[in-house]
Amino acid sequence: METLFTKIGKGEIPSVQLFSDELCYAILDIAPVNKGHALVISREPYPTLEEAPLEVLERMMLVVKRLSQRMREQLKAEATNIIVNNGPAAGQEVPHLHIHIIPRFDKDGKGISAHKMQYAEGEMPLFGDKLRITKL
Incomplete structure (x- = not known):
């Protein structure tokens, strides 16, 4: 599949x-x-993170780590956002696995936030049961 x-x-x-x-x-x-x-x-062009081989994910994360370090050293970034929009519902615009590394600075006014929810009484353990990983 050809992508941008x-x-x-x-x-x-x-x-x-x-x-x-x-x-x-x-x-x-x-x-x-x-x-x-x-x-x-x-x-x-793996469309999502789940479709990429572990070897590719490991290399990508090593590059993310090094770029984050460079941003702190060379751009004097105080922090970085590391973001994967993993599928269209998550805001992924290009169906090809990519990771954003954004240098962040105190008071840059570029907050990343979402409206937070709360679990109903007894609901959180049910989600825990659905998502728990028992072996890799």
């Missing part, structure tokens, strides 16, 4: 590359939340 990100990865669409290997690559986001906002993108 496969075209960028092949060099058909220009980008500012930050990292590249056989499993993933990293670029600056063209519409950043803050300057330095980067994307780590799988080479293969």
Whole structure:
């Protein structure tokens, strides 16, 4: 499946590359939340995180870690947001696995928040039962 990100990865669409290997690559986001906002993108167009092999996820997270460190060192970011919009209902715009790394600064006014909910009485243990992982 051809996506915007496969075209960028092949060099058909220009980008500012930050990292590249056989499993993933990293670029600056063209519409950043803050300057330095980067994307780590799988080479293969896995639509969601669950479909990507562990080897790819491990490499992507290593690149995320290194870029987060660079943002703190070089941009003097005080923190970073690490975000995966994992499917259309989560706000994923390109059906190709990618991770956002956003440099954050005190009082940058770019809060990321959602309306929080509460569980009904007795409901939380039911969700725990549904989601509990018993073996990897």
